[in-house]
Ligand SMILES: *Cc1c(COP(=O)(O)O)cnc(C)c1O
C-alpha cells in the first residue's frame with residue numbers, strides 16, 4: 001500500500017498575523033503583505049497549544065516513525081504536518097524529495113584546523129539544490145489547496161531572486177502544472193549560469209532587470225500592490241513555515257537534544273534564519289526539545305545590515321538602516337534591505353527571552369574568509385556553496401572571539417550545492433576576481449588541471465606510442481615507482 005492511511009487528523013486554525021500593526025487575516029485570501037500597513041506576516045495556528053495535550057515523547061516517536069513512512073505526503077517537510085501547515089490536505093501536498101538532508105561531520109583534520117567539532121547540514125541536496133525547496137514545497141501545497149478550493153483556472157506565480165528562489169519556484173510550478181504558471185525576475189548578470197539555467201529548463205518566463213536583487217524586489221512589490229499574482233518571495237509567510245523543517249530535522253537528528261548546540265545560518269533576506277528560530281521555538285513550546293540551540297547569523301562585510309543593527313549592544317539604541325551592497329561571493333545573500341528584518345526582530349526577542357543572552361547573535365566576515373571557508377570545507381570532503389563557506393568563516397570568527405567553546409557542537413547550513421557557485425571557485429583559481437570583491441588567491445588553495453601530453457603528440461604518434469608516452473608522463477608527474 002503506497003499511502004498508508006496514517007495521514008494526520010489534526011487540523012489547525014491558521015491566521016496571518018501582521019508584525020507591523022498586529023491585524024489578523026483569514027488565510028482563505030491570498031495575502032502577501034498587510035493590506036493596512038504593508039507589514040510582513042507570520043502564520044499562526046491559534047490552536048497550537050492544544051498539541052501540548054500530548055507529551056513530548058509522543059511527538060518524538062511520531063516524527064521518528066514518519067521518517068520511514070511510505071505515505072508520500074509525509075516524506076518531506078510535511079513529516080511535521082501538525083507543526084507546519086496543518087490546514088493542507090494530503091491530496092494537495094507537493095513532494096519532490098525535499099528535506100531529509102544529511103548532516104555530515106567535519107573529519108578529524110578539518111575539526112583540528114577549526115578547533116571545534118561541527119557538522120555541515122547539506123541543504124544543497126534538495127531537489128533544486130538549495131534550501132528554498134523546503135519553503136516552496138509548503139507554498140505550492142497551500143497554493144494547490146487554494147486553487148482547488150476556489151476552482152481558479154489560472155494563477156501566475158512571480159518572484160524576484162538572487163538565483164535559488166527562482167530555480168525552486170520554477171521547478172515546483174513546472175511539476176504542479178495545470179493552472180499554475182511561473183515567471184521569475186532576476187538581476188541581469190547577477191545570478192550564476194547554473195541558477196539561470198534552472199528556471200529556463202523548467203520552462204518559466206525569465207525576466208531580467210539591470211541592477212541588483214533589491215531593484216528586482218521593488219518591481220515585485222509594485223506588482224504585489226497593483227496586480228493579482230501569487231508572490232513567492234520570502235515575504236510569503238507559507239515559505240517561512242516550510243523552512244522551519246530545517247530546525248525540526250536538526251532536532252530530530254540530534255535525538256531531540258540540542259543542548260550545547262550552535263546553528264550557523266547565512267543571512268540574506270533573513271527568511272531562513274527567522275524560519276529556523278521560529279521552528280526551534282515551536283519545538284521548545286511543546287517540550288519536544290528541552291532547551292534551545294544557540295543561533296548565529298552570518299553576514300558578509302559587503303552586505304551587512306542585520307549585523308550592523310545587532311552590533312549595537314544596547315537594544316534601545318539600535319536602528320535599522322538598509323545598506324548599499326557591494327559584490328559578494330555569497331551572492332545568494334547579497335541583500336542590502338532584507339524584507340524579513342521585522343521577523344528577525346520578532347523571533348530574536350522571543351528567542352533571547354527563553355534562551356538567554358547570547359542565544360541569538362550575528363557575526364560579520366570578510367569576502368576572503370568566505371571563499372576560503374568554502375574551499376577549505378570542500379577540500380575536506382564537503383559540498384558547500386559560498387554561503388556555506390560564509391557559515392564556516394562565521395564559526396571560525398566565533399571561535400576566535402571566544403563565543404563558541406570546544407565542548408559545543410556546531411551545525412553549519414550549506415544552503416546550496418557547491419556546483420551552483422563554481423564560477424567563484426574558478427575566479428579564485430585563475431585569479432580573475434574583479435577588484436570590488438577584495439579577494440587575493442593564496443597558492444595553497446589554488447588548484448588547476450595539468451596537461452601531460454601535447455595535441456601534437458596525439459596527432460603524430462601511433463595509438464600505441466601515444467598511450468605509452470602519455471602513461472610515462474603520468475608516471476613522471478606522480479613520481480610512481482614500478483611493482484618491482
Ligand atoms: C536564499 C539564499 C540565502 C539567503 O537566505 P535568506 O532566507 O534570504 O536569508 C543563502 N544561501 C543560499 C544558497 C540561498 O539561496
Ligand SMILES: [Zn+2]
Pocket residue numbers: 018019020021022023034035036037038039
Ligand atoms: Zn499591518
